[in-house]
Amino acid sequence: MSSNKTLTQQVSEIIVSTKFDDIPDAALDIASECMLDAIGTTIAGASEKSGVGRISIEYAKQIGGSGDCTLIAGGVKVSAPAAAYANGTMCHALDYDNTWWPRNHPASPTIPATICMAERQNSLGSEVLRAIVLAFELQGRMRVASIGRNSGGIFHHPGISGTMGAVTGVGTILGLDADQMTMAFGNAGSRAGTMTANHGTMTKPSHSGIGSQMGTEAALLSSLGWTASDDIFGSGGFYDALYGEGRSDPPVMLKNFGKPYRMVDPGVSYKLYPAKYSIHRSIEAGILVAKENDINATKIKNVDIFYPPTALIDRPEPRSGLDGKFSIQYGAAAGLLDRHVGISTFTDERRFAVDMESLLPKITIHEDDSIPADFPNSWIIVRVTTYDGQTFEKKCTELKGQAGVPITRETRLSKFFDCVAGAISKKDAETVVAITEDMRNVKDIHQLMGILRNATPH
Numbered sequence: 001m002s003s004n005k006t007l008t009q010q011v012s013e014i015i016v017s018t019k020f021d022d023i024p025d026a027a028l029d030i031a032s033e034c035m036l037d038a039i040g041t042t043i044a045g046a047s048e049k050s051g052v053g054r055i056s057i058e059y060a061k062q063i064g065g066s067g068d069c070t071l072i073a074g075g076v077k078v079s080a081p082a083a084a085y086a087n088g089t090m091c092h093a094l095d096y097d098n099t100w101w102p103r104n105h106p107a108s109p110t111i112p113a114t115i116c117m118a119e120r121q122n123s124l125g126s127e128v129l130r131a132i133v134l135a136f137e138l139q140g141r142m143r144v145a146s147i148g149r150n151s152g153g154i155f156h157h158p159g160i161s162g163t164m165g166a167v168t169g170v171g172t173i174l175g176l177d178a179d180q181m182t183m184a185f186g187n188a189g190s191r192a193g194t195m196t197a198n199h200g201t202m203t204k205p206s207h208s209g210i211g212s213q214m215g216t217e218a219a220l221l222s223s224l225g226w227t228a229s230d231d232i233f234g235s236g237g238f239y240d241a242l243y244g245e246g247r248s249d250p251p252v253m254l255k256n257f258g259k260p261y262r263m264v265d266p267g268v269s270y271k272l273y274p275a276k277y278s279i280h281r282s283i284e285a286g287i288l289v290a291k292e293n294d295i296n297a298t299k300i301k302n303v304d305i306f307y308p309p310t311a312l313i314d315r316p317e318p319r320s321g322l323d324g325k326f327s328i329q330y331g332a333a334a335g336l337l338d339r340h341v342g343i344s345t346f347t348d349e350r351r352f353a354v355d356m357e358s359l360l361p362k363i364t365i366h367e368d369d370s371i372p373a374d375f376p377n378s379w380i381i382v383r384v385t386t387y388d389g390q391t392f393e394k395k396c397t398e399l400k401g402q403a404g405v406p407i408t409r410e411t412r413l414s415k416f417f418d419c420v421a422g423a424i425s426k427k428d429a430e431t432v433v434a435i436t437e438d439m440r441n442v443k444d445i446h447q448l449m450g451i452l453r454n455a456t457p458h
Helices: 007-017 025-045 050-063 081-092 111-121 126-144 161-174 178-189 201-224 240-243 250-254 265-269 276-295 330-340 352-362 409-422 426-437 445-455
Strands: 301-306 365-368 381-386 391-396
Touching: 007 126, 007 161, 007 250, 025 081, 025 250, 025 265, 025 409, 025 426, 025 445, 050 081, 050 201, 081 111, 081 161, 081 201, 111 126, 111 161, 111 201, 111 445, 126 161, 126 250, 161 178, 161 201, 178 201, 178 240, 178 265, 276 301, 276 330, 276 352, 276 381, 301 330, 301 352, 330 352, 330 365, 330 381, 330 445, 352 365, 409 426, 426 445
Parallel strands: 301 365
Antiparallel strands: 301 381, 381 391
16 A cells, blocks of 8 residues: 555555455454344334434435435335435434444444445445445544544544444445545545534434435545545544544554454444443443342432443433433433333333432432443442441443343344334344345345335334
């Protein structure tokens, strides 16, 4: 690779030169798993109770015209950008899509856009998997290159690195060459930026839709000859603007790209609760301390939560069920009260139920600087004191599904079937599983997309 190439050009050359046969089976298998997980969370997101899915579908129909890309659970095909927006938004609507470290949601900005473009282009399943692996890898490299792992604190990563992941996935399906991919990245640099100030609102899940749509548009424009900076990842470009000058090391993007692929090492984290990942340990600890000690919630005098310095999750009185997804207090309370947390936990009905209203004021949080802030090495303690003076506590370290803590195929499928129940038939759900698990041999994905298109929100 020529040393006089810009950083962005070098990244683009690596992406377009990576062939399907260059990618190890382990990465391809995980890409198939991530695809199924994303499909499940998208279909479930179409029925999100505050209306994120319903409005996204209606909006895509209004702006999307008559197109050739499936609007999941919408019953129609619309334009690629419209489908990318709605499907990406629905994928993240429940905050149930996967994550990893450094923090990002790699699937929701990329997989919906990639599979819709694959439908449009009549792509082979092997090309879909290749595109997903590369889209994840590009995002992971970008997050590692942002030296402060929580850097870009006012920005939410699905609309930043996720936008570039969408460029990679869609651009790969379109068959962009290195020059076109470089131009697409440059164009996308002027389209990125979603803000954490919108956490707990309907706009937050749209960050994945925005990243998905903007990456799709940038790739499509590049395929038509649109030009942009040839070094958006270089000095004075994307990193300096969105992560802060001096807070990144962009050349890290090139270092050992795909050796190993980051979806293999450190791996992907699958969410087993539909909420911000930072509150999952409080949920798990709440469930376990209640179950192990058979705690009667009416006997609870107070609850103390000890947790690491973490932004955006101290919400003692969530404004809605949706806002509860970002409240460490609400997560612990739901675990203690219900001993189970699922999609219905984060409805307004559950948020404002009498028992929840009674327990939330009893919860005090304690930010503990001695607890590591980096998620893989962190922990949370939930301590319950009852009116008769007894104290019970649970420390949660590892989470099932966390990168490095694998879950079984049965657990993954259980989540998927739960997500799609009532929206597609059991037979169709089993067909989706069969197609995604054999994706490398699939000749086209039209049967799959037809099932997704005709899913029924409920």
